[in-house]
Amino acid sequence: MAAAAPLALSDLLQRADLWRGDALGQVAEARSTGFEALDAVLPGGGWPQGALTELLLPSAGLGGGLGEVSLLMPALRALNADAGWVVLVAPPWLPQAAAWQAAGQSLSRLLIVEAAGEDAAWASEQLLASGAVAALLSWLPDSDARALRRLQLAMATRRTLAFVFRSEKQARAASPAPLRIALNAADSGLALQVVKRRGPPLAQAVRLQVARPVSWARLAARHPLGVQASPGVNLARSPARARLPALVGAAALKR
Amino acid sequence: MLWLALQLFRLPIEVFAARPPAVAVARGRVLSTDAQAEAAGVQPGQKLSSALGLAPQLSACERDPQREAAVLMRLACWAGRFSPQVSLAPPDELLIEIGGSLRLFKGLEALLQAVEAGLTAEGYSYRIGLARTPLAAQWFARAALTGYETHASAEAARLAGLPLGVIGFDERAARRLAVLGLTHIGELLALPQAALARRFGPDLPLQLAQARGDLPDLRRSFAFPERFSEYLELPARVELAPMLLFGARRLLQALAGWLNARGAGLQQCVLQLEHEDIDDSQLVLGFAAPTRDADRLARVLRERLDRLALTAPVVGLRLVAEQIESMPGESAALFGEAGTQRIAPVVERLRARLGREAVHGIAVQPGHRPEHCTVAVDWPRADAPDAARSRPLWLLREACPLVEQDGRPQHKGPLQLLTRPERIESGWWDAGEGLGDVRRDYHVALSSRGEWLWIYRDTAGWWLQGVFG
Numbered sequence: 001m002a003a004a005a006p007l008a009l010s011d012l013l014q015r016a017d018l019w020r021g022d023a024l025g026q027v028a029e030a031r032s033t034g035f036e037a038l039d040a041v042l043p044g045g046g047w048p049q050g051a052l053t054e055l056l057l058p059s060a061g062l063g064g065g066l067g068e069v070s071l072l073m074p075a076l077r078a079l080n081a082d083a084g085w086v087v088l089v090a091p092p093w094l095p096q097a098a099a100w101q102a103a104g105q106s107l108s109r110l111l112i113v114e115a116a117g118e119d120a121a122w123a124s125e126q127l128l129a130s131g132a133v134a135a136l137l138s139w140l141p142d143s144d145a146r147a148l149r150r151l152q153l154a155m156a157t158r159r160t161l162a163f164v165f166r167s168e169k170q171a172r173a174a175s176p177a178p179l180r181i182a183l184n185a186a187d188s189g190l191a192l193q194v195v196k197r198r199g200p201p202l203a204q205a206v207r208l209q210v211a212r213p214v215s216w217a218r219l220a221a222r223h224p225l226g227v228q229a230s231p232g233v234n235l236a237r238s239p240a241r242a243r244l245p246a247l248v249g250a251a252a253l254k255r
Numbered sequence: 256m257l258w259l260a261l262q263l264f265r266l267p268i269e270v271f272a273a274r275p276p277a278v279a280v281a282r283g284r285v286l287s288t289d290a291q292a293e294a295a296g297v298q299p300g301q302k303l304s305s306a307l308g309l310a311p312q313l314s315a316c317e318r319d320p321q322r323e324a325a326v327l328m329r330l331a332c333w334a335g336r337f338s339p340q341v342s343l344a345p346p347d348e349l350l351i352e353i354g355g356s357l358r359l360f361k362g363l364e365a366l367l368q369a370v371e372a373g374l375t376a377e378g379y380s381y382r383i384g385l386a387r388t389p390l391a392a393q394w395f396a397r398a399a400l401t402g403y404e405t406h407a408s409a410e411a412a413r414l415a416g417l418p419l420g421v422i423g424f425d426e427r428a429a430r431r432l433a434v435l436g437l438t439h440i441g442e443l444l445a446l447p448q449a450a451l452a453r454r455f456g457p458d459l460p461l462q463l464a465q466a467r468g469d470l471p472d473l474r475r476s477f478a479f480p481e482r483f484s485e486y487l488e489l490p491a492r493v494e495l496a497p498m499l500l501f502g503a504r505r506l507l508q509a510l511a512g513w514l515n516a517r518g519a520g521l522q523q524c525v526l527q528l529e530h531e532d533i534d535d536s537q538l539v540l541g542f543a544a545p546t547r548d549a550d551r552l553a554r555v556l557r558e559r560l561d562r563l564a565l566t567a568p569v570v571g572l573r574l575v576a577e578q579i580e581s582m583p584g585e586s587a588a589l590f591g592e593a594g595t596q597r598i599a600p601v602v603e604r605l606r607a608r609l610g611r612e613a614v615h616g617i618a619v620q621p622g623h624r625p626e627h628c629t630v631a632v633d634w635p636r637a638d639a640p641d642a643a644r645s646r647p648l649w650l651l652r653e654a655c656p657l658v659e660q661d662g663r664p665q666h667k668g669p670l671q672l673l674t675r676p677e678r679i680e681s682g683w684w685d686a687g688e689g690l691g692d693v694r695r696d697y698h699v700a701l702s703s704r705g706e707w708l709w710i711y712r713d714t715a716g717w718w719l720q721g722v723f724g
Contacts, residue, residue: 050581058704065706069648069724085598093649093722097617097629100648101638107617108635111598113605114613123605131518132597155581185705212707213647213699213723214673 031161034074035208042179043198047075049159052152052177056168056195058184063092064165067190067210068183069137070103072163076135077104079161084134087127089113090120092139103211109134121147128162129154135161149176171195189216257354257363257385257403259337259370260392263330265289265380266347270322272490273314278306281318290380323347326379329485331477332509333373335516336549337366339597342389342474348396350389350474363403377505386410389474390466394421394440414466415441422462428455440466479516483524483576485509492531492570496563499528499572500556506574507552514547519579521546526556529571536566623681624693625650625720647709647721657710657717664710664717668703679711699723 030044039045047053055068076086086109088095101107113123124138128151140147143166155162168182180196189207209216263269267279267287276291285301295310307313323346331349334341337360340352353366360366367383374381384395385403391414395401398421404410417440419432431454437443440463443451448460465472489502503526514520526538540555605614616635622628625646657664664670676696695711697720702708709721 063706063722064649064724065702065708065722067707067723091649093651093724094629095617095648096625096646096650096721097619098639099646100617101619102646103648106638107619108637110616110635111602112615112617112631113609114615115605115609119609123609126601126604130597130601132601219673219701 029159031075031078033071034078035071035210037206038192038208041194041197041202041206047072047161047163048179049161050155051162051179052148052155053161053163054148054175054177054180055163055165056171056180056182057165059167059169066183066185067212068165070210070212071183071190071192071208072135072137073103073105073211075161079134080104080106080109082134083109085109085111085132086135087111087113087133087137089124089127089136089138090115090140091137117142121151124162124164125150125154128160131160133160135163137163137165139165141165141167145173145175152176187220256352256387257357258387258389258392259351259353259367260344260384260386260389260396261330261334261349261351261370261374262382262384262393262396263327263347263349263379264382266323266326267318268316269379270319270326271316272488273316275314276310276312277314277316278303279318280315286318320346325486329487329505329509330377330379332479332483332485332513332516333377333511335479335512335514336373336508337370337512339479339516339518341477341516343477344389344393344474348393350392373508376508386414386466388466388468389472390462391468394466397421397423411467415439415444419443422459424455431455479513483510483513484573486571486573488571489569492568494565494568496560496565497557499569500553500560502572503556503560503574504553506572507556508549510574510576511547511549511552514576514579517579519547519581521576521579523578524552524574524576527573527575528565528569529573530567531570533567535573538563623679625679626654647707648724649722651720651722654711654718654720656715657719659717664700664712666700666702666706666708666710666719670700670702670708670710672698672700674699676712 029049030042030046031049032046033039033042042048055071057064057066057068079086083106086105088111091112095110095112097107100110113120113127115123120138121140121143124136124140127133127136138151143164148164151162151164164177171180171182175196178196178198180194182193182195184191184193184205186205186207189209192206192208194202194206212219265287267281268277268289269287271277271279273289275289276295276297277289278285278292278297279287280303283303285297285299285303285306287299288297292306292310292313295313297306297309297313303315306315327343327345327347327349331341331343334349334351338351338353338356340355342350344350351370353363357363357366360369363385370383371381382396382399383401384392384397385401386392386395387407387410391410394414394417398417400413400417404413419429419438419440422440424432432438443459444463444467448463451463452460461470464470485506487502487506489499493499493502506526510524521542523539523541526540528536528538530536538556538559540552540559542551542555546552602614611633612631615631615633617629618632618636619639620628620630629650657666657670659665660669664672676698679693679695679697681693693713695713695718697709697711700708700710707723708719709723710717710719712718
């Protein structure tokens, strides 16, 4: 048996269940979103790697068209430079090859999985567990928190970017995803409302000028009040916000 | 693909911590010698009695295949440091696919240095071979040809120049080859392969084709164990704790490789110290944050050992890691060729459940009508030379008719047209695309909910065809 030596502080700090107060605030690895304004409000300065990011689309429009994929394109392009695989699970429409290529996604590294309902969640889980996917984009409108938890746990590597598209209706339900963002249309760009992040709540929506077939400036000039943004998630009333400080506290305790 | 074959050509004797000169024997004959015994003239195949005549102080150990397999497995774990794709080639070879790791290690040279440094620290005699196919790499290793030919043709020439001994024929076949006057692989390649198959069995032409890369050579990947528990017998009883570091370091190297291959780190592992007469004692190593850095593991261990007083001499070490956590890694496996190899199995699994067509790539197909410009392909191909025009990322399976109200197309409310019409036409000459004679005017449109849509108008009215995702 090891002889009992007097306990040194350095020994104590070797214990898995002890930590230093000043070591808090560690952030998971992240990859730049390609939008400075968004990087600035995300923990780690980008899309979290190895953790789910939930993108909530207006409930009537799960088909998208707001620029929800263009939002991810800069990050996907960066993965392309390293020849990482990008997989779309249960996309709402058919991807158009020329457009994806023109947007910067190499077709030689793009896979599409057509599945519905539980099969889509299962396929996403398998792909994340394989640890072979650089980015996963999954449309899971009907998934519940349990399914998301499975995805979160399945993630085999902390380098994967995993995006799940769900409906805004689910914004108020609890979710294991550490980052949740509601997307809404707005005049001057795509409006991102951070519903949950590892950090203090963010009241202000972030507006991003994601790539569009017509420039935002031209749109604003031609159609000043063209778009009536859907009401969006009101954080003040959302229970998610009330829970936030508690979550931060729990994370701190765990570390 | 770039395979590194590792032959541990003295493995049977080196698994024992025997005092040199030493030999491993099987059925009374020498199987493997250490360097000193070899210098004394002892050779594999000799009777033990003749070997003893050459080197009277020779120590002989009965071959222990179990120990060999255990060492090979430990080294396979260690090799996880270099690549997640490792294959065992018993009795004494390992294959590592390093093509996907070159970037991570900043080049072949640096990677080879790391491999050699690791093996030297482990204390095993090794030969390294590099080639595009696993079998050729093994043959080069057996022939002790280490370099890598960057040109496929040069590699083929080098393959042809190998002596036949590397293939590992049985004695009878070796004699018949000698009778035929065949000494090099190139001579076998020049013969009609059907004749070779008749004389030496179908395996030989198959192997030749696999070595040249003409036929696939699928190696079973080493399955990194779920739980790490490796044992190391110490060459001598150790009475002072700091002296355990040398042996323990080997186990830590294997642990680090295993963690790397699994993309994980640990916060705690346990070193069990085996004593002769009393129960094992345990040393628990804890880490503030998950790690898989071999140096860091060793550093913490050294600190612990320096302050440890042993109650009894130690004869063996076992390192056990129970709980691991996934950990961000530098592993390049997500990217490049290695990523492709890792995604292939999961694609197969998805196809098994969802059907073959459910998982596919897409490719650009020349044509005028958008609905014909994308085809599903079984496996992604290289990009089209140009994809100039900016089109919506999404296309509806079938264009959806839109009603017109007050002269404006409607989709959950009136649509605003943001662009001038873009005319897409095809006529009778495009009959291959379906019915010929099409004239459409495309617009980018914005719905009242802020959805960016791609719609067109033809003689039949307005249609929604695409979505700018």
